Amino acid sequence: MNDRELLDRIEGTPWIEDLLGRFDFELYRRDYGPVEPVALAGGEPLEMIAGDGSGGAFLLAGSGPQRPMLYVGSEGEGGLVATGLRDGLALIIGVSSLHDATAFPVDEDEGRKLRDWLATADAEIREDWPELNADRTRLRAALDLRQVDDTLLRSLHEAAADLRYRPFNEEGLPYRSMLSWLDEPWHGPDRPITATAAVPARADEQLPGQSSLF
Numbered sequence: 001m002n003d004r005e006l007l008d009r010i011e012g013t014p015w016i017e018d019l020l021g022r023f024d025f026e027l028y029r030r031d032y033g034p035v036e037p038v039a040l041a042g043g044e045p046l047e048m049i050a051g052d053g054s055g056g057a058f059l060l061a062g063s064g065p066q067r068p069m070l071y072v073g074s075e076g077e078g079g080l081v082a083t084g085l086r087d088g089l090a091l092i093i094g095v096s097s098l099h100d101a102t103a104f105p106v107d108e109d110e111g112r113k114l115r116d117w118l119a120t121a122d123a124e125i126r127e128d129w130p131e132l133n134a135d136r137t138r139l140r141a142a143l144d145l146r147q148v149d150d151t152l153l154r155s156l157h158e159a160a161a162d163l164r165y166r167p168f169n170e171e172g173l174p175y176r177s178m179l180s181w182l183d184e185p186w187h188g189p190d191r192p193i194t195a196t197a198a199v200p201a202r203a204d205e206q207l208p209g210q211s212s213l214f
Helices: 003-011 014-020 027-032 085-096 110-126 134-141 150-160
Strands: 045-049 058-062 069-072 080-084
Touching: 003 014, 003 085, 003 134, 014 027, 014 085, 014 134, 027 150, 069 085, 080 085, 080 150, 085 134, 085 150, 110 134, 110 150
Parallel strands: none
Antiparallel strands: 045 058, 058 069, 069 080
């Protein structure tokens, strides 16, 4: 299934749409749009496909059968989540939250710190949702999604650091990285980016102040 077919399957299967809502991926919120208009430096079209309970928005960028998936948070954080909807959904249902999954560097302490953080968050969720693992398995089977492993977590961190897909608002100000631990001296009201000034970063280009992640 391509991205459009995957969305059609979700929309056409009430139990899938309802269960994704429990994972804070709610299709009806797309009717309200993100908290403010956003754009990408390269001018790619953006389509909001869902939202979360905090006011954040999930968007697909560009055109074609597989489109990059972005998150635009209500608190000014945002960026690329995955290169396609399927991996984006795998992350959404496979971790406690995208914020938890980007809370620590993926290679810190050989990844143990992040994995322990996510395991603790999952344990807290299971206290009120004992069927969490079973519901994840149901959705993975229905939508042909992969399980979250170190490779997928690493790809999330690589995606979140990609400046080509960092959204900016109408004033030309970029959103903060979802990698909350990342030092970004270029960000701020005195250093706006615009569609003409923000040249797309190369895939191997690091953010200012960023040490190599991988």
